[in-house]
Amino acid sequence: xxxxxxxxxxxxxxxxxxxxxxxxxxxxxxxxxxxxxxxxxxxxxxxxxxxxxxxxxxxxxxxxxxxxxxxxxxxxxxxxxxxxxxxxxxxxxxxxxxxxxxxxxxxxxxxxxxxxxxxxxxxxxxxxxxxxxxxxxxxxxxxxxxxxxxxxxxxxxxxxxxxxxxxxxxxxxxxxxxxxxxxxxxxxxxxxxxxxxxxxxxxxxxxxxxxxxxxxxxxxxxxxxxxxxxxxxxxxxxxxxxxxxxxxxxxxxxxxxxxxxxxxxxxxxxxxxxxxxxxxxxxxxxxxxxxxxxxxxxxxxxxxxxxxxxxxxxxxxxxxxxxxxxxxxxxxxxxxxxxxxxxxxxxxxxxxxxxxxx
Ligand code: NQM
Numbered sequence: 001x002x003x004x005x006x007x008x009x010x011x012x013x014x015x016x017x018x019x020x021x022x023x024x025x026x027x028x029x030x031x032x033x034x035x036x037x038x039x040x041x042x043x044x045x046x047x048x049x050x051x052x053x054x055x056x057x058x059x060x061x062x063x064x065x066x067x068x069x070x071x072x073x074x075x076x077x078x079x080x081x082x083x084x085x086x087x088x089x090x091x092x093x094x095x096x097x098x099x100x101x102x103x104x105x106x107x108x109x110x111x112x113x114x115x116x117x118x119x120x121x122x123x124x125x126x127x128x129x130x131x132x133x134x135x136x137x138x139x140x141x142x143x144x145x146x147x148x149x150x151x152x153x154x155x156x157x158x159x160x161x162x163x164x165x166x167x168x169x170x171x172x173x174x175x176x177x178x179x180x181x182x183x184x185x186x187x188x189x190x191x192x193x194x195x196x197x198x199x200x201x202x203x204x205x206x207x208x209x210x211x212x213x214x215x216x217x218x219x220x221x222x223x224x225x226x227x228x229x230x231x232x233x234x235x236x237x238x239x240x241x242x243x244x245x246x247x248x249x250x251x252x253x254x255x256x257x258x259x260x261x262x263x264x265x266x267x268x269x270x271x272x273x274x275x276x277x278x279x280x281x282x283x284x285x286x287x288x289x290x291x292x293x294x295x296x297x298x299x300x301x302x303x304x305x306x307x308x309x310x311x312x313x314x315x316x317x318x319x320x321x322x323x324x325x326x327x328x329x330x331x332x333x334x335x336x337x338x339x340x341x342x343x344x345x346x347x348x349x350x351x352x353x354x355x356x357x358x
Contacts, residue, residue, distance in 0.1 A: 009352030009353060009354050010025070010029055010030070010040075010044070010352065010353050010354075010355065011025070011026065011029045011351075011352060012024070012025055012029075012044070012056075012350075012351065012352065012353040013025075013109060013112065013113075013347060013348075013349065013350045013351075014056065014347075014348040014349040014350075015067075015102075015105035015108075015109060015345055015346065015347055015348055016105070016158070016344075016345060016346045016348060017065075017067075017099075017101045017102040017103060017104040017105035017106075017343070017345045018100070018101030018102075018103075018104045018155065018158075018283060018343040018344070018345065019062065019101055019155065019156075019157035019158055019279065019280045019318075020062045020063065020065055020099065020101035020102055021058055021062070021063040021065070021348070022063070022064075022065030022066055022067055022099075022102045022105075023041075023044065023045065023056060023065075023066050023067070023353065024066075024067045024069065024102075024105060024106075024109045025066065025067065025068050025069070026068075026069055026070065026113055026115075027068050027069065027070035027080075027082070028070065030068060037068075037093075038084070038093035039358070040355055041066055041084060041086055041093050042086060042091055042093060043055065043355035043356040043357070043358065044056060044353050044355045044356075045057035045064055045066070045086045046356070047064065047086050047087060047088055047089070047090070047091060047092075048087070048088070048089050048090050048091045048092075049088070049089065050088060050089045052064065052088060054356050055355075055356065056353055057086060057088065059088055060088065060276065061085065061087075061088060061251070061273055061276055062101075062273075062278070062279060064085070064086045064087070064088050065083070065084070065085060065086065065099055065102050066083070066084040066085075066086055066093075067081060067082070067083060067084075067102050067105065067106060067109070068081075068082040068083075068084065069081055069082075069106060069109060069110060069113070069115065070082075070115075071115055072126075072127075072128050074128050076126060077126050077127065077128040077135070078110065078115070078116050078125050078126045078127065079106065079107075079110045079115060079116065079125055079126070079127045079128070080127075080128050080130050081103065081106045081127050081128070081129055081130060082095060082130040082131065083095065083097070083098050083099045083102055083103075083129070083130075083131050085097055085099070085251050087251070090249075092249060094250055094251055095130075095131055096131075096244075096250045096251065096252055097131065097200065097201075097250075097251050097252045098129055098131040098132050098134070098199060098200060098284055099282065099283075099284070100167065100199065100200075100282060100283025100284040100285075100287070100341065100343075101282060101283050101343065103127070103129070103136065103138070103167060103283065103343075104138070104165045104167065104283075104343035104344065104345040105165075105345035105346075105347075106125070106127055106138060107123065107125040107127070107138035107139075107140050107147075107165060108140055108147035108149070108165070108345055108347065109347075110125055111123055111125075111142060111146070111147050112147060112347065112350070118142035118145040118146065118147070119142055120142075120143075120145070121141065121142065121143055122139055122140065122141050122142055123139070123140060123142040123147075124137055124138070124139045125137070125138045125139075132199060134169060134170075134199055135169070135170040136167055136168060136169050136170065137167075137168045137170070138165055138166070138167055139165070139166040139168075140163060140164070140165045140166070140345075141163050141164075147163075147347070148163050149162055149163055149345070149346045149347060150162060150163060151163030151164060151344070153342065153344050155321075155342075155343060155344055156280060156316070156318050156319020156320055156321065157279060157280040157316075157318040157319060158344065161344075162344035162345070162346055163344060164342050164343075164344060165342070165343050165344060165345050166340070166342055167283070167340060167341050167342070167343060168338065168339075168340045169199060169287065169338060169339040169340060170338060177197075177333065178196055178197055178198050178288075178291055178292075178295070178333060178334075178335075178336055179194075179195065179196065179197075179295070179333050180195055180196075180197050180201060180241075180242040180243055180244075181195045181238075181241045181242055181243075183195075184295060184296070184297045184298050184333065185297065185298065185299060186238070186241055188234050188237040188238055188241070189230070189233060189234055189237065191205060191209045191210075191234060192205075192206075192209065192299060193205045193234070193238060193299055194292045194295070194298040194299040194300065195238055195241065195242050195253070196288045196289070196291055196292040196295075196298070197242070197253075197288060198284070198287050198288045198290075198291040198325070198336055198339060199284035199287055199288060199339070200252070200254060200282060200284035200285045200287070200288045201239075201242055201244060201252045201253035201254070201288075202253055202254045202255070202256050202271075202285055202288040202289055202292070203234065203235065203238045203242075203253050203254070203255045203256070204256050204258055204289055204292045204293075204298065204299050204300050205234070205255065205256070205257055205258070205299060206257070206258055206259070206299055206300065206303060207257035207258060207259045207270065208259070210227055210230060210231070210257065212227070212257060212259075212270075213259060214257050214258060214259025214260075214268050214269075214270060215259060215262055215268065216270065217317070218270075218277045218279065218317050221257075221270055221272075221277045222276065222277050228275070231255050231272050231274075232274070232275075234255065235247060235253060235255055235272075235274055236248060238253055238255075239252075239253055247274075251273065251274060252274070253274070254271055254272060254273050254274055254278075254282070254285050255271065255272040255274060256269050256270070256271040256272075256281070256285065256289050257269065257270045257271070257272075258289065258293075258299070258300040258303055258304075259303060260303045260304070260305070261304070261305050261313070261315055262315060263315055263320065264313070265305070265312075265313035265314065265315040265320045266290070266293070266304050266305050266307050266312040266313045266314065266315075267289065267290075267293055267300055267303060267304040267305070267312070267314060267315065268315040268316075269281050269286075269289055269314055269315060269316050270316070270317065271285055271289075271316070273285075277317070278316065278317070279316075279317060279318055280316040280317060280318045280319065280321065281314055281316040281321055283321070283323075283341050283343065286314040286316075286321045286323050286341070287323050287325060287339045287341065289314055290307075290312040290314055290323045290325045290339075291325050291327070291336060291339070293312075294307070294312075294325060294327055294334070295327075295333055295334060310324050310325055310326045311323075311324055312324075312325060321341065322341070322342065323339060323340070323341050324338070324339060324340040324341070325338075325339045326338050326339070
């Protein structure tokens, strides 16, 4: 047998992207058929298995992620980035969500693989995010024509410092409304929420609606069986109302519990993604929560500190994530003009991965 998935090794780069980690592939190194590709990725990552012991997945949703990269056929775009979440303990690979953390590694990976030429000092890559049809420009240092990974930018949730990757989102959801239910608030199971989508479908709910402070540890939240049941019941209802159908087997929407800031930021969050609680918060998850609290009447607006212009600091269990969100408030609901974040990324390993045999 020959070709991808036939028991031979497959070219793969492991990268940390923001506060997540994943396996990055050229689309041309994977089978073109989506179900063959997904079967191969399950075997590469070691799913389904809570420990992913026979694969390169990290046994947590934040370290069981895949990027598939190819030259873009879309005018004005350099690269297409398809994100795939590989569920740790179920045989599921889903393209129903995007990932802004893994996105941070896409520009450097594209340069590493020769898909885009590097600039003398820095490189700007226009990326089409296939999952949402969003557009992002990634800017990162490439002195001497190679991505530089070391630098002095710190992001909460990652030890040390690294080179900054600046991500500017233009239209992270193809112009669709940021309010997928059409309402600024909805009530499910007697709980008032705001369903928002500025790149990531998120249900924003006051932590106090669940009798929580919003400052609990991840372990406290994950071990609270009653809370988890209520969160999942709310998620199923919200998912339907958001037009996502039956979300019992999908990783969206996320549920973000919000509370007043505790450390000088704009808002405090604890986010179910959707079963485990995020160690920090996703990039597009944070952009979406930030967007919600800027919309008049949304859940969280009255809990938030007044942001400094378009810059919001979204607190999470390991610190805070700074996001920029600019809205056009002349329309109803306000339209998103642009969003941006600064992340870091790092090449960890480049080589050949050997999938478990079928
Ligand atoms: O929201 C985890 C992550 C994410 C998503 C998740 C992300 C984003 O931190 O853009 O980055 O919410 O499943 O990798």
